[in-house]
Amino acid sequence: MNAMTQRLGAIALLAPAVLIALFAFLVPLARLVGLSFSAKAGPFVAYAQLLGDDVYARVFANTFVIAVVVTVVALLIAFPIAFALTRLSRASRRIVFACVLLPLWISVLVRTFSWMLLLERNGPINRFIVATGLSDQPLSILFNQAAVLIGMVHVLLPYAVLPIYAAIVRIEPALLRASEGLGASPATTFRRVLFPLSLTGVATAATFTFLLALGFFVTPALLGGARSITLSMLIDGFVTDRLDWPLAAAASVLLLVAALGVVAVASRFVPVGAIARVHR
Amino acid sequence: MSTVQFAGISKSFGPVHALHPTDLEIPQGQFLTLLGPSGSGKTTLLNICAGYLAPSAGRVVVGGRDITSLPPRQRNMGMVFQNYALFPHMTVGENVAYGLTVRKLSRDEIARRVAEVLRMTQLEGYGERAIRELSGGQQQRVALARAIVIQPDILLMDEPLGALDRQLRKEVQFEIRSLHKARPRTTLYVTHDQEEALVMSDRIAVMRAGRVVQLGSGADIYEQPADTFVARFLGESNLLEGTVRTLADGRATLDVPGFSRSLEGRAAGGLRAGAKASALLRPESVRAQTGGLQARVGERVYLGELIAVKLTLDSGHELWSRRHAAEWSGRDVVEIGWDASAVSILPDASVQS
């Protein structure tokens, strides 16, 4: 096969997927961007509305804060888990791995719904709290910020664990032995050898978790109620309730730009392929 | 620098005996090599010395101190790993300085010692380089520098030259040897390469199946191997199997089927009259001798400075000879012989578990 037929072959092979990506991805997104400038009152009116209004500013802030908190909490839990995974026996590791990977197969809707069941006023957690006398009234732990945080950490934790695990497991065991042999205590070995070498994994985990958290819809919508509104919920409201397409499009573009920004910043520290590889 | 003593050290992994109870002493400043095939227990013994493996029984005593229960970081040993184990996120200088920073020496002292050891290992000026920029040979030297800069009680090396090509390996062998001669350090070296062992060591411990089979200088082991395994492992050998006829005063005679006269030679330990044994003839001692045994010349293998020739005797035995090319020029049927002083009668190496 010469270079020419190779080229044609590659083009033919790529064609169907490219067409799908074009018409079901690029073109709709491009249209959306165009829509964001199509407000009757003027091309930039939608953006001005979004960026000028205090209410919306609070939604942006809320979304950002949730994403940051969820990412930090997830990383704090994920790192010890990933580290422990590399040290466990084969049997234990398989079990823990299964626990980490299994949730990824289950729809975010199902996972979020399970938290609704657990956190509601008459749910098992509240009934336990009242029964043991920790409080004489059921606590309102659903439909607020806390519930959203718990739900999102739960859903995103596996995405945080996997890249960190992948990075730690790649570290040559001889390096840790060398550090030990040179006189370093386990704490020093961790601080000066293991942790620095795991940082790319941490960066990948942080990027991916933050990215997903920023755009999350189902979990904040179901667990946050009216008390914790994220940008995605705002967009949904613009489309479903207000039928204000320019506004919805503008808000979507802002969210998209934020997501791309995160990827752009992260790609300086982390190979983008790694982010994709996390998603399996 | 200290003496090292292994007293009754053994190691088992379940039913597998990686190391049978072993006693071994390394005097101060001596370069001792553990030589043996894989599974011989040499790496196990090294790791027990370093503290990465706990012995099933026995004690390790360094400089009079029993260190058996000490973790590696308290043993003050310098270890060079097989794949160097250099910290990829640190420069050459930082790698070498690592053990010193852990010992909390002053900045100046560290800088001074690092500079000195880099000079010693011909890495002067490499302090700021990244590890991945270095060749295999350079990385090996950094690993060595890192181990000796901490002035360890004992230097441990686990087949450090395995990843280098042949020419480089020979160069580094001589470098390590010179370094040792310039400043003798108690060193425990592990390898399966007999040539390496001969070049570098003061003494060699040949190991097999978890036991030390022979301990001595390179010359001792080469010229007077303890059994057929050692004879085969170190250097080329011709072994003729037979039965011991007489045994007296350190000399023995061996009846070999097909030989009209019994072979006479130095007796190794462990021989018994009437038992099976083998006669060792090193190929370099098999030479042309008028009036000697008749042999047909088979293969000739050109080895550069030597030529290896396969000689088949009338009895059917095959002997290899390694001499200069002139020895067997062109003839197909020759008469051969050897010095009686070059013959050793050795017990057969038993199959041990």
Add this chain to the structure above:
Amino acid sequence: MTGRVLLNAFVALVAAFLVLPILAIVPAAFSAQSFIRLPPDTWSVRWWHTFFADASWRVTLLASLEVAALTTSISIVAGTAAALGIARSGPRARAFFTALFLGPVVTPAIVLAVALYSMARATGLVGTMTALVLAHTTLALPFVVLNVGVSLDGLDRRLLLAAAGLGADDFRIFRTVTLPLIAPGVVGGAVFAFVTSFDEVVLSIFLAGPTVKTLPVRIWEEIRLAYTPVVAVGATVMLLLALGAASVSRVLSRK
């Protein structure tokens, strides 16, 4: 070492945290009352009857399966071809196409949902099977491309050269050497594609219509309208399918 014990306890705790809450939906599906109670005061399977007897629920399950099946079929054909095309391309093209196909992964779902919904309205495709399948395919495609791509990377090029040297033409090489060796990647990708489609919520919410609706969409609506145990049944059905797919994937990767 207490450090070790603490760490192991922490790991056990987190592992439980990851898995146990999800299981809460199962007992809820067996509640006898018409409101959700966990654990149920009285147990019954009546809501399971409802789920499978009620046309509006049954139809959504079937619709989900149909959409997933169609999505998977299209994804593995287009995705495998794309992966093969990428493998033949130079480094720049490779980077470009990989970025293109991975785009839906880094795009927030709500953004894509709104974009597709707007487009669907313009083309009159809202509430159609076509719209749903196309949307799900966009999400599933990256998984197939990635999975098959990994398989291809692991393929020893010299095998192809050997086959060619023995006289095989390109199509035969593909059929008898390449395809069997990347089959695990393709099948793995198919499983991911199916589950991705079946589990998909956000895009489906916007693109579904009164006649064509997937199970997650029905559940989503029902949670907000009438919070009865049948929702838990639907969720449990989804859970069971996910577990099934995970097991299949496990078995496949063992081979």
